[in-house]
Amino acid sequence: MKHILKIITICLAFTSCLVKADLQQAIDAANEGDFETALFHFNYLVENNYGPAMYHLGQMHEFGYGLPRNPKKAAELYAKGVKLGEADAMFALATLYQDGKGVKKDLQKAVSLYESSAKKGLAAAQFNLGVMYANGTGVIQDFYAAKDWYTKAAAQNYAAAQFNLALLYFEGQGVDKSIEMSFIWNTVAEFNGHKDASHSRKLDERKMSPSQVKEASEKANELYQKILAGKYYGDDRRI
Structure with a gap:
C-alpha cells in the first residue's frame, strides 16, 4: 500500500x-x-x-x-x-x-x-489598496490603513509604495510628520529608479542640515539593505 x-x-x-x-x-x-x-x-x-x-x-x-x-x-x-x-x-x-x-x-x-x-502577498495589490484607502475610493478614507498597506508593498521593494510612504511622512498623514522619514523613503524609492522620488528627496534635503542629511542617508542605505535581504517588516504588524 x-x-x-x-x-x-x-x-x-x-x-x-x-x-x-x-x-x-x-x-x-x-x-x-x-x-x-x-x-x-x-x-x-x-x-x-x-x-x-x-x-x-x-x-x-x-x-x-x-x-x-x-x-x-x-x-x-x-x-x-x-x-x-x-x-x-x-x-x-x-x-x-x-x-x-x-x-x-x-x-x-x-x-x-x-x-x-x-x-x-501581492505587492501591486497592497499598493493599490493603499491608494484606495488614501483617497477614500470605495472605502472610508483611512491614512493609517494606507500606511500599513504601503509599508507591506515597500517591504517587497515596490518603489511606488516607497514613494507614497514618503508623501505620507511629508504631509503627516497616518504618521507623525517627519522630513527625515520622507527623505529616507524617497531615497529608497530613488534607489529603485523612481524619478519623482529623486525630485522629492532633493526638496526634503533643502529642509535639512548637512548632518541630518548624512544621518538620514545612512539610515536609508541600512533600510534598503534590509529590504533587499527580506528582513524589513515595517514599524508594526497591525495587518
Missing part, C-alpha cells in the same frame, strides 16, 4: 512539473510574440482548470495579445482564477471593477478583491 501511495505521489509531482513547464512555455511564447503557441497552451491549461493560466489567458483577452480585446472575456477568466485562489487574477479583476471594463464599475468589489490579493 505504501509503495502504491509513493508511486501516486511521484506521479502527481511529475504532473505538476509538466503543468508548470507548459505554463512557462506559454508565457515565453507570449513574450516572444508567438501568440498562437501561447494561446494553444493557455487554453489547454484553462480547460484543465489550472488557475495561473486563467490569469494569463485573461491578460491576452484584456489587452488584445493575438486576438481582439475583450475585457468581458478577461473578467470571466479572472473570476474563475479567483475561485481557485489566484492572487494575480484577484488583482486583475479588481482593476476591471475599479475602471468598469468588462464588468459594471464597483469600487467596493474592487477594494474587496485588492484586499484578498494583498493578503496573499
Whole structure:
C-alpha cells in the first residue's frame, strides 16, 4: 500500500512539473510574440482548470495579445482564477471593477478583491489598496490603513509604495510628520529608479542640515539593505 501511495505521489509531482513547464512555455511564447503557441497552451491549461493560466489567458483577452480585446472575456477568466485562489487574477479583476471594463464599475468589489490579493502577498495589490484607502475610493478614507498597506508593498521593494510612504511622512498623514522619514523613503524609492522620488528627496534635503542629511542617508542605505535581504517588516504588524 505504501509503495502504491509513493508511486501516486511521484506521479502527481511529475504532473505538476509538466503543468508548470507548459505554463512557462506559454508565457515565453507570449513574450516572444508567438501568440498562437501561447494561446494553444493557455487554453489547454484553462480547460484543465489550472488557475495561473486563467490569469494569463485573461491578460491576452484584456489587452488584445493575438486576438481582439475583450475585457468581458478577461473578467470571466479572472473570476474563475479567483475561485481557485489566484492572487494575480484577484488583482486583475479588481482593476476591471475599479475602471468598469468588462464588468459594471464597483469600487467596493474592487477594494474587496485588492484586499484578498494583498493578503496573499501581492505587492501591486497592497499598493493599490493603499491608494484606495488614501483617497477614500470605495472605502472610508483611512491614512493609517494606507500606511500599513504601503509599508507591506515597500517591504517587497515596490518603489511606488516607497514613494507614497514618503508623501505620507511629508504631509503627516497616518504618521507623525517627519522630513527625515520622507527623505529616507524617497531615497529608497530613488534607489529603485523612481524619478519623482529623486525630485522629492532633493526638496526634503533643502529642509535639512548637512548632518541630518548624512544621518538620514545612512539610515536609508541600512533600510534598503534590509529590504533587499527580506528582513524589513515595517514599524508594526497591525495587518
